[in-house]
Amino acid sequence: MKKLISFSTLIxxxxxxxxxxxxxxxxxxxxxxxxxxxxxxLTILAGLVLYLxxxxxxxxxxxxxx
Amino acid sequence: MRKSWWKILGVLLLVYTFIAGLLIEVPRNxxxxxxxxxxFFHVCMWFGMMILFIVSFVRAIxxxxxxxxxxxxxxxxxxxxxxxxxxxxxxTGAIWMSYTWxxxxxxxxxxxxxxxxxPKLIGAAIALLVYAAYLVLRDSIQDIDKxxxxxxxxxxxxxxxxxxxxxxxxRLLDSLHPGGSQGNPALDPGSASANMRLVFYPAIAGWTLIxxxxxxxxxxxxxxxxxxxxx
Numbered sequence: 001m002k003k004l005i006s007f008s009t010l011i012x013x014x015x016x017x018x019x020x021x022x023x024x025x026x027x028x029x030x031x032x033x034x035x036x037x038x039x040x041x042l043t044i045l046a047g048l049v050l051y052l053x054x055x056x057x058x059x060x061x062x063x064x065x066x
Numbered sequence: 067m068r069k070s071w072w073k074i075l076g077v078l079l080l081v082y083t084f085i086a087g088l089l090i091e092v093p094r095n096x097x098x099x100x101x102x103x104x105x106f107f108h109v110c111m112w113f114g115m116m117i118l119f120i121v122s123f124v125r126a127i128x129x130x131x132x133x134x135x136x137x138x139x140x141x142x143x144x145x146x147x148x149x150x151x152x153x154x155x156x157x158t159g160a161i162w163m164s165y166t167w168x169x170x171x172x173x174x175x176x177x178x179x180x181x182x183x184x185p186k187l188i189g190a191a192i193a194l195l196v197y198a199a200y201l202v203l204r205d206s207i208q209d210i211d212k213x214x215x216x217x218x219x220x221x222x223x224x225x226x227x228x229x230x231x232x233x234x235x236x237r238l239l240d241s242l243h244p245g246g247s248q249g250n251p252a253l254d255p256g257s258a259s260a261n262m263r264l265v266f267y268p269a270i271a272g273w274t275l276i277x278x279x280x281x282x283x284x285x286x287x288x289x290x291x292x293x294x295x296x297x
Contacts (some may be wrong), residue, residue: 003241022094041084049077052279056073059286 076275111155118148124219138214
């Protein structure tokens with residue numbers, strides 16, 4: 001049993017080490033700064049969509065005036 | 067505003083793309099690292115472009131069959147938004163490649179000689195230039211009916227040019243770009259994990275719907291404009 005546990009922990013750490021080989025933005029996810037990026041991107045998206053909606057409304061108004 | 071379920075759906079899908087696209091677990095690829103998330107943005111531009119060009123092509127055929135002016139306007143506007151998406155795809159690709167394809171022993175500028183030979187870049191440039199010529203050809207003809215007919219015929223040719231320039235030749239040649247001679251760049255199960263595809267397919271739909279929305283706005287604007295001219 002003991003051997004099995006030590007073996008499986010070894011495998012586990014080997015797996016972790018392999019996963020950490022490639023540098024990813026793990027810190028950004030840990031401290032939640034990634035949400036700041038998402039907030040900025042969503043704000044830009046919201047601005048563009050609002051612009052499209054306003055344009056759509058204006059065109060509809062022009063179509064009604066015909 | 068013309069309320070349509072698909073406009074709302076498109077916006078919701080994009081919101082989902084922006085949130086899930088940054089948060090989901092992605093494969094730890096040593097060359098791409100976090101830039102693999104560009105799949106949800108850069109690649110979707112090309113998918114959107116292809117779908118918009120298909121719509122433009124269908125409307126061109128519909129014009130030739132029925133001679134209704136509305137199809138000509140629609141064909142032109144869908145092609146216009148398609149070109150916009152293609153240019154955005156090209157620009158985003160240029161940024162992405164500057165960080166993943168460069169030879170780390172050389173500067174970006176000096177490794178450009180190998181990047182400039184990329185068959186995918188050349189093919190995409192040919193396709194976009196063929197469509198750019200569509201706009202030039204169209205605007206050079208004064209007579210409305212002649213312009214509509216000639217540009218519809220040219221649109222069919224431009225669409226046919228997409229096959230060799232982006233769907234066949236770049237896939238026969240080796241390339242740094244994924245999906246060189248091994249298959250499809252984006253739909254290949256080896257390059258995108260199942261997890262990523264949960265975001266990737268909705269992202270394609272979302273970006274395409276936004277493109278269609280912009281195109282319909284431009285079509286309606288053009289119709290109002292032409293009605294005013296004829297009054």
